[in-house]
Amino acid sequence: MPMIEFKNVSKWYDRFQVLTNCTTKVEKGEVVVVCGPSGSGKSTLIKCVNGLEPFQSGELVVNGESVGAKETNLSQLRSKIGMVFQHFELFPHMTVTENLNLAQVNVLGRSVDEATAKSMMLLKRVGMEDHAPKFPGQLSGGQQQRVAIARGLAMDPIAMLFDEPTSALDPEMINEVLDVMVKLAQEGMTMMVVSHEMGFARKVAHRVIFMDRGEIVEDATKDDFFGKPRSERAVQFLSKILHH
Amino acid sequence: MFSGFDFDVIERSLPYLFKEGMTFTLTLTAMAMAGGIVFGTLLAMARLSSIPMFNVPAATYVNLMRSVPLVLVIFWFYFLVPWIGGWIIGAREPIQVGAFWSSVITFTLFEAAYYAEIMRAGIQSIPRGQVSAGQALGLNYWQTMGFVVLPQAFRNMLPVLLTQTIILFQDTSLVYVLSITDFLGAAAKIAQRDGRLVEMYLFVAVVYFIISFSLSYGVKHLQQRIAIIR
Numbered sequence A: 001m002p003m004i005e006f007k008n009v010s011k012w013y014d015r016f017q018v019l020t021n022c023t024t025k026v027e028k029g030e031v032v033v034v035c036g037p038s039g040s041g042k043s044t045l046i047k048c049v050n051g052l053e054p055f056q057s058g059e060l061v062v063n064g065e066s067v068g069a070k071e072t073n074l075s076q077l078r079s080k081i082g083m084v085f086q087h088f089e090l091f092p093h094m095t096v097t098e099n100l101n102l103a104q105v106n107v108l109g110r111s112v113d114e115a116t117a118k119s120m121m122l123l124k125r126v127g128m129e130d131h132a133p134k135f136p137g138q139l140s141g142g143q144q145q146r147v148a149i150a151r152g153l154a155m156d157p158i159a160m161l162f163d164e165p166t167s168a169l170d171p172e173m174i175n176e177v178l179d180v181m182v183k184l185a186q187e188g189m190t191m192m193v194v195s196h197e198m199g200f201a202r203k204v205a206h207r208v209i210f211m212d213r214g215e216i217v218e219d220a221t222k223d224d225f226f227g228k229p230r231s232e233r234a235v236q237f238l239s240k241i242l243h244h
Numbered sequence B: 001m002f003s004g005f006d007f008d009v010i011e012r013s014l015p016y017l018f019k020e021g022m023t024f025t026l027t028l029t030a031m032a033m034a035g036g037i038v039f040g041t042l043l044a045m046a047r048l049s050s051i052p053m054f055n056v057p058a059a060t061y062v063n064l065m066r067s068v069p070l071v072l073v074i075f076w077f078y079f080l081v082p083w084i085g086g087w088i089i090g091a092r093e094p095i096q097v098g099a100f101w102s103s104v105i106t107f108t109l110f111e112a113a114y115y116a117e118i119m120r121a122g123i124q125s126i127p128r129g130q131v132s133a134g135q136a137l138g139l140n141y142w143q144t145m146g147f148v149v150l151p152q153a154f155r156n157m158l159p160v161l162l163t164q165t166i167i168l169f170q171d172t173s174l175v176y177v178l179s180i181t182d183f184l185g186a187a188a189k190i191a192q193r194d195g196r197l198v199e200m201y202l203f204v205a206v207v208y209f210i211i212s213f214s215l216s217y218g219v220k221h222l223q224q225r226i227a228i229i230r
């Protein structure tokens, strides 16, 4: 059973169709990179996975549960799927530790001590343990994003979603975040990553999905995608992003 | 120029003015502020809800309260609250609420409409991504609001909320129309009794000015500190 399975998922904003019959899957332990031009629906696609974006037709099954179904407990499903945002979205009024503890305590019901121990362990893993008592505003973008990854991992997720995790970062900070993600991928985490970092894709992705105008135009293994992209649009897109 | 005036009357009535009058005024202000902010925040959340069953009544309530003069609301509630209270607990007779609680309820309900608009702006000022991040962690609506959105909205809006409270502090003097002994009411009673209208009303004005002015000054100071933290 795949960890995430899209079956003909379509979504509209009024008349405007953002997703058109999207079908794909992510197996357990697989790393899938999603790329495509701006406005092609990449963010919308991965936000469907944890129900942040509702969709109108098709089916989306995550860990055996149908996301759109009425009987699905969305909060519970979300607590099992980590999500990392382009703009970090750490809670600015809480310290780094409090950011990591919040959902552990209030959603998973861990004690504060238990949660703090877990948080410190994860902060160490992303190289941020010295910054635990600080507020997000006192950290650089790269540091904030590493904390955000740790916040997702603190919930012991079965999969992690990343929506352009490095595109709001200054160039010199991109690698510190990508390094954390590469390590995570190599440890076998199931990951769905919206990103234009083709270096990252080449290194750890199993598959690459190319989207354009709400459609999944290409869904191929990494080697096929970089070796012989079949669609005109993917070729054009690749040449554009690989040449800058 | 002040010959013929008797400013001693102020000194003589200070204990009464402050122990009775100002205590009432400050207690009423504090309780109406607390109640108004809590109820106002709930109203703001209802107004921002996408469910018509919540947002329509909330919007109607807020707009209604904001378009009726406070004095009228005070009169209406003073006579209505006992009946409504009786109706709520199922009593046949209107319940005895008393001037104090009647004013607290009136001001809470009235000021809530203003606090609601402030909190609505505050909630809307929080980026959508913060809500998404809360939800993505598995927090439900109330947890996302309580842990993520409201603390930030409240902090951003603190200066405006306090400014509204200064207005509330001044507005409470309107309970005087119900012959309640708030600060102004107490002063008015002395003024009438001793025939010292000018002295007393001058003094009352000065006291209101000093308190309101120092509070506004404090708010300005706070505003700068919040700006730095952010």
Ligand SMILES: Nc1ncnc2c1ncn2[C@@H]1O[C@H](COP(=O)(O)OP(=O)(O)OP(=O)(O)O)[C@@H](O)[C@H]1O
Binding pocket: A013, A016, A018, A036, A037, A038, A039, A040, A041, A042, A043, A044, A045
């Ligand atoms: N709330 C909304 N209402 C209407 N249209 C929307 C809304 N949100 C997104 N869209 C549209 O849906 C399309 C897909 O948006 P989405 O954010 O998924 O694209 P994206 O591929 O992530 O783009 P980017 O690379 O810029 O992040 C875009 O054309 C966008 O304008």
Ligand SMILES: [Mg+2]
Binding pocket: A042, A043, A044, A163, A164
């Ligand atoms: Mg996007």
